[in-house]
Structure formats: structure tokens, C-alpha cells
Amino acid sequence: MAQNKTALVLSAHSADFVWRAGGAIALHQKKGYDVTIVCLSYGERGESAKLWKQEGCTLEHVKTERRKEAEAAAKALNAHDIQFFDLGDYPLEIDREAKFRLVDVIRKVQPAFMMSHSHYDPYNTDHSYATRILMECRMIAQAWGHNPGQKVLGAPQLYLFEPHQTEQMGWKPDVFLDITEVWDNKRAAIECMAGQEHLWDYYTNLAQNRGNHFRRNSGGQAGGRNARYAEGFQSVYPRTVDEL
Ligand SMILES: [Zn+2]
Numbered sequence: 751m752a753q754n755k756t757a758l759v760l761s762a763h764s765a766d767f768v769w770r771a772g773g774a775i776a777l778h779q780k781k782g783y784d785v786t787i788v789c790l791s792y793g794e795r796g797e798s799a800k801l802w803k804q805e806g807c808t809l810e811h812v813k814t815e816r817r818k819e820a821e822a823a824a825k826a827l828n829a830h831d832i833q834f835f836d837l838g839d840y841p842l843e844i845d846r847e848a849k850f851r852l853v854d855v856i857r858k859v860q861p862a863f864m865m866s867h868s869h870y871d872p873y874n875t876d877h878s879y880a881t882r883i884l885m886e887c888r889m890i891a892q893a894w895g896h897n898p899g900q901k902v903l904g905a906p907q908l909y910l911f912e913p914h915q916t917e918q919m920g921w922k923p924d925v926f927l928d929i930t931e932v933w934d935n936k937r938a939a940i941e942c943m944a945g946q947e948h949l950w951d952y953y954t955n956l957a958q959n960r961g962n963h964f965r966r967n968s969g970g971q972a973g974g975r976n977a978r979y980a981e982g983f984q985s986v987y988p989r990t991v992d993e994l
Pocket residue numbers: 762763766793797874877
């Protein structure tokens with residue numbers, strides 16, 4: 751039986767994958783990939799202000815609500831799997847044991863590509879930290895001396911998804927993905943994030959702007975594709991090709 755292709759999305763907090771890679775997740779699921787999402791934390795301290803404004807709110811309550819929102823969003827995107835490491839946020843801290851746990855997931859999934867945050871984020875160091883950890887875990891997963899007998903990882907591309915306040919992050923997209931056909935899934939996933947309603951329209955506008963960039967870069971007026979919604983990504987590793 752042929753196995754589906756796979757992908758892995760690493761989200762520092764439980765909602766990040768929705769705004770930044772929701773279209774990529776839904777689209778690749780539609781194309782027959784099994785996409786696994788790993789949320790390192792729930793963003794329970796730093797990205798849940800609306801919940802904390804409720805009287806009598808507790809950390810456990812916020813985590814439960816954030817988990818429910820993220821699971822509903824993953825379902826709206828038809829994601830194959832979502833896992834929560836519950837490592838805490840603001841600051842996110844990952845010890846050796848948690849790194850090996852992530853390496854185990856990477857080796858089990860054997861992703862064709864991975865996604866995570868921008869390299870630099872002066873507003874949110876949890877985000878850039880998650881990507882640094884993912885690069886470290888990619889390296890460990892490629893090491894033949896780590897847990898000999900497990901299937902060693904190849905060289906999946908790492909795509910950095912679009913941060914908030916894009917220009918401040920030194921993030922520069924080199925790939926645009928047309929997500930028009932799964933936009934309804936992404937918008938539905940966005941609307942699962944009740945605690946961050948102030949971001950819904952912002953990320954709709956962003957997808958439209960990136961749709962414009964897709965159109966321009968796919969040929970513009972001279973035959974470009976009429977993408978209405980897109981996501982931008984910055985790739986980290988070189989591609990290996992037979993033709994240009
Ligand atoms: Zn975040």
C-alpha cells in the first residue's frame with residue numbers, strides 16, 4: 751500500500767499555524783498529504799488576552815479553551831494530526847527531553863517538507879526560538895548515531911511562514927502558494943480563534959495581498975494565474991533540481 755506524502759508544521763503557540771500556514775495545511779491535505787501539526791505551547795500566557803479579561807480566569811481554563819480552539823481549527827483544515835507539547839509560553843523553553851520528543855515525531859512523520867516561524871522576531875522570541883529548535887531537531891533526526899535503528903530523516907525543506915509585522919522580522923518570501931481553493935477552510939479555521947478576533951480581518955487582507963503577489967509572479971497580465979488568496983513562505987535550504 752502506497753503511503754501518503756507527509757508534512758510537519760511546528761507552531762510555537764496553538765493558534766500560529768492557523769494564520770500563517772492554514773492554507774498550506776488544507777491544500778496539502780486536499781492533495782493527499784498527511785499534515786501533522788505540533789503546537790509547542792497553547793500560547794496560554796502571551797496570546798490569550800481576551801480570555802484573561804474574563805473574571806476568575808485561570809491558567810488551566812485558558813489552556814483548555816485554547817486547545818479546543820486549535821483542535822477545531824485543525825479539523826476545519828482537515829489536518830491529519832495535531833499534537834500539543836504543553837511546554838509553556840512567554841517564555842517558551844525546550845529542554846533536551848522535549849527536543850528528543852520532537853525528533854521522534856519528525857522521524858515518525860518523515861515529512862516531505864516542514865514549516866515554522868521566521869528566523870527573527872523582536873516582538874515574540876518564542877516564535878524564532880521554535881524555528882531554531884526545529885532546525886536543531888532536523889539536524890538530530892538526520893544523525894545516524896541518534897537512536898540507531900530508527901529511520902533517519904532525509905532533507906525536508908523548511909518553509910518559514912509569514913510573521914506578524916512582516917517587515918520588522920527580516921522575513922522575505924521566495925515562494926507563494928495559491929490557496930484560493932481552500933480559502934473557505936482557512937477562514938473557517940481563523941474563525942475558530944475566538945480569543946483573537948482582532949486578527950481575523952488582518953489575515954484575510956494579508957491572504958488577498960499575497961494573492962496579488964502570486965498573480966504578479968506567475969505572469970501577471972501576460973497569463974498569470976488568477977489567484978485570489980495566497981500564502982508566502984521563505985525557504986531555508988537550497989533546492990536540488992534537474993532543470994531550471
Ligand atoms: Zn505565537
